[in-house]
Amino acid sequence: MEKINNSIDRSWIDKFKKPLIISGPCSAESEKQIIETAKRLDTSSVQIFRAGIWKPRTKPNNFEGIGEKGLEWLRKVKKNTGLMIATEVANEEHVKLAISFEVDVLWIGARSTASPFTIQNIADALEKANDKIVLVKNPIHPDVELWIGALERLLGRGIKKLGVIHRGFYTYKNSKYRNQPNWSTLLSFRNILPRIPIICDPSHICGNKEGIFDIAKKAYYFQHEGLMIESHYDPDNAWSDSQQQITPEELLIMLSKLTNIKDKFSKKSQINLDYFRIIIDEIDENIISLLSERMNTSKKLGALKKSLDIDIIQPNRWNSIMNKSIFLGKKLGLDEKFLKELFKVLHQESIKIQNQIR
Ligand code: PEP
Ligand code: MN
Numbered sequence: 001m002e003k004i005n006n007s008i009d010r011s012w013i014d015k016f017k018k019p020l021i022i023s024g025p026c027s028a029e030s031e032k033q034i035i036e037t038a039k040r041l042d043t044s045s046v047q048i049f050r051a052g053i054w055k056p057r058t059k060p061n062n063f064e065g066i067g068e069k070g071l072e073w074l075r076k077v078k079k080n081t082g083l084m085i086a087t088e089v090a091n092e093e094h095v096k097l098a099i100s101f102e103v104d105v106l107w108i109g110a111r112s113t114a115s116p117f118t119i120q121n122i123a124d125a126l127e128k129a130n131d132k133i134v135l136v137k138n139p140i141h142p143d144v145e146l147w148i149g150a151l152e153r154l155l156g157r158g159i160k161k162l163g164v165i166h167r168g169f170y171t172y173k174n175s176k177y178r179n180q181p182n183w184s185t186l187l188s189f190r191n192i193l194p195r196i197p198i199i200c201d202p203s204h205i206c207g208n209k210e211g212i213f214d215i216a217k218k219a220y221y222f223q224h225e226g227l228m229i230e231s232h233y234d235p236d237n238a239w240s241d242s243q244q245q246i247t248p249e250e251l252l253i254m255l256s257k258l259t260n261i262k263d264k265f266s267k268k269s270q271i272n273l274d275y276f277r278i279i280i281d282e283i284d285e286n287i288i289s290l291l292s293e294r295m296n297t298s299k300k301l302g303a304l305k306k307s308l309d310i311d312i313i314q315p316n317r318w319n320s321i322m323n324k325s326i327f328l329g330k331k332l333g334l335d336e337k338f339l340k341e342l343f344k345v346l347h348q349e350s351i352k353i354q355n356q357i358r
Contacts, residue, residue, distance in 0.1 A: 178207025302354030
């Protein structure tokens with residue numbers, strides 16, 4: 001890993017003011033939207049303008065990006081504002097077009113990072129333009145090896161100006177996030193590759209405007225080096241991701257609030273404490289969502305027992321749950337007495353819920 005870590009060229013990010021702010025709409029829609037959004041962004045804080053030209057949509061027959069003509073609008077932004085421009089590429093054709101329209105930063109989307117064939121195809125296409133800056137979003141599931149594998153494929157073709165984007169991970173659980181942030185995965189990622197710049201994408205983590213500030217703040221505690229935040233001149237009428245986009249003016253207010261926080265938390269000792277607090281909060285949120293899932297299942301079970309006219313309390317079943325949980329818990333270093341008490345409380349609550357149904 002040391003070889004990979006040392007091959008990463010950080011010169012590109014070192015040239016930017018920190019934090020590096022990348023902003024612009026989810027998708028390019030019209031020339032007016034692109035030019036006006038860029039014009040309203042404050043170029044003393046935003047340094048790279050983003051817009052998706054080809055959009056990976058979950059289902060077909062949605063707006064799948066404006067295509068090549070949007071690249072012309074991006075090039076105009078670069079010329080008019082001096083901002084660098086960024087877009088997502090997912091295949092050889094995208095790479096060729098982005099290069100021909102002088103796109104400075106290419107990002108690889110979460111779905112593409114999860115596919116080694118796609119990454120290899122992009123890496124091969126970039127070999128002749130390997131001085132481009134490439135940002136690799138996390139794969140949809142928290143697989144650090146797959147993520148690093150993508151970086152290795154790019155490095156293998158001489159692409160060294162690399163960074164990664166934390167955009168959250170798919171979760172099957174009920175979650176307040178569109179894509180669950182995973183700070184502990186990010187910490188292990190950083191321990192493996194300490195030189196790689198990490199940028200946080202609160203927009204795709206939250207899926208709404210309201211959560212962006214909190215995630216951006218946490219990204220600072222975790223020493224991410226930049227933020228990618230979606231902005232749009234008219235978010236409510238955006239053609240994609242309208243709930244999570246903010247106006248350039250709202251972005252400016254948010255960034256000024258973040259600057260105070262960044263200064264306050266730049267002391268090392270506090271950062272360590274915050275790491276653990278944020279991770280513990282994240283785990284507690286997961287516990288609560290699992291508890292709610294468990295009790296909802298108990299409710300369904302209660303209804304079924306009622307219709308089958310079966311007793312709520314089944315001693316054999318309960319003993320086997322208790323024994324299995326103690327066995328599993330002890331193997332993971334948990335105290336037996338603690339496990340017994342915890343499962344007793346869970347069982348009582350479950351019985352209460354099933355009784356309520358009767
Ligand atoms: C995007 O940045 O607009 C995007 C589609 O991102 P992701 O790959 O994180 O879904
Ligand atoms: Mn988007």
